[in-house]
Amino acid sequence: MGVFPLAAPPPPPPAHVAIIMDGNGRWALGRGLRRIAGHKRGAEAVRTAIESALRLGISYLTLFGFSSENWKRPEAEVRDLMGLLRYYLSNEIAYLNERGVRLQVIGDRARLHPDIGALIEKGERATAAGRRLTLVIALSYGGRSEIASAARRLAERVAAGEIRPHEIDETMIAGHLETCGIPDPDLLIRTSGEKRISNFLLWQCAYAELVFIDTLWPDFTRQDFEQAVREYHGRERRYGAASG
Template sequence: MDGNGRWARARGLPRTVGHNSGAEAVRQAVKGAVACGVEYLTLFGFSSENWKRPAAEIDDLMGLLKLYLRREIEELHQNGVRVQIIGERSRLGADVVKLIEAAEARTAANQRLTLTIALSYGARAEILLAAKRMAEALQRGELTAADVDEDRFGGFLLTAGMPDPDLLIRTSGEKRISNFLLWQCSYAEFVFIDKHWPDFGQDDLKSAIAEYLGRSRRYGAAE
């Protein structure tokens, strides 16, 4: 979800306005995903590197997150959307974590769409954590070296139980992965969009999906 600040700056507006408009784009993305029959939608809301931003901006972002969790969860639940949050929760405030846990519990049984939001998330840290967890399982004798393979390792990631992404959409003209789902995106197709995130709508999602469907995925094999 790139470009909230740049979107606001281009209009002579505070960055907070961009983040608020970005929240509306989240609503549109979720609605579009449901309409298209997408079963899993993962959004990169706040990276581990974003903690380097000014404290005032972080406070605004956390306030917006809390507002979203309070206002949107019931509608998401009624629409059959399951909400889950991945990332380093220990860095989030206790009030934020409480709202996250309530949202996850409220929507846990829903199956129409799984909406995963990455908060305080970094893929390298996720992979390192998974490696540590696997090492601990080996030390406890729950696994042997012969048990270790890609599927087993994937079970220690924060996205355990979810399929790997088929499509990654990057907004704001950026053309890099930025420490997001490095393991899981091994064979994902990428679509780059010049629009900033606040301008991203359902039609943009549909166009990206259509482009993806028109590609041939060979997974390293010859045509």
């Protein structure tokens, strides 16, 4: 009787996946709809990403929800986006809790309306016990601004005599970023065919694998997510070291 070799176990999933959710406006305009229709459909695609991350056993999922540059968009669009954000924060917390998902928000909250800030804090408290997945939403966020803020805090500590300039290293800088305590992304996905990272997690994505897909965000599927992870698994991660 023949002996069949055991199938190799699947590779471990990336611990942290970050996504630039791009293409909502083009999705809507291509259908003769207002841009807000694309944003609403895009909010539904967030659930697809969360379910996919849970299915794959990913521990951290970071989504670029609203950039610091997005404040320059037309006032009506920003108002619609803020209304959609209020709805999401008010109505999706129960969904996150049911699935053991912890919510964490990074970005400049001072620019958000106080009621949105209160909803964020309420959602973070309500989901604090989630252990299956940490969902990080970047709102009013910019990578350069985050690094500049960390530099200012370190400069203040030097001026106060708490630390000396020569003590500042990469670990200390990372500890003053908003993502302190969160592992750097292993994989960064951007939808819609654009091939840039748009000021997103500039420090944290130093060694992330970048995967760009043509799918517009509202059409993002579990298959898109899984294909990006398969591409990630097919790459050799050397972290600057020479190949063998």
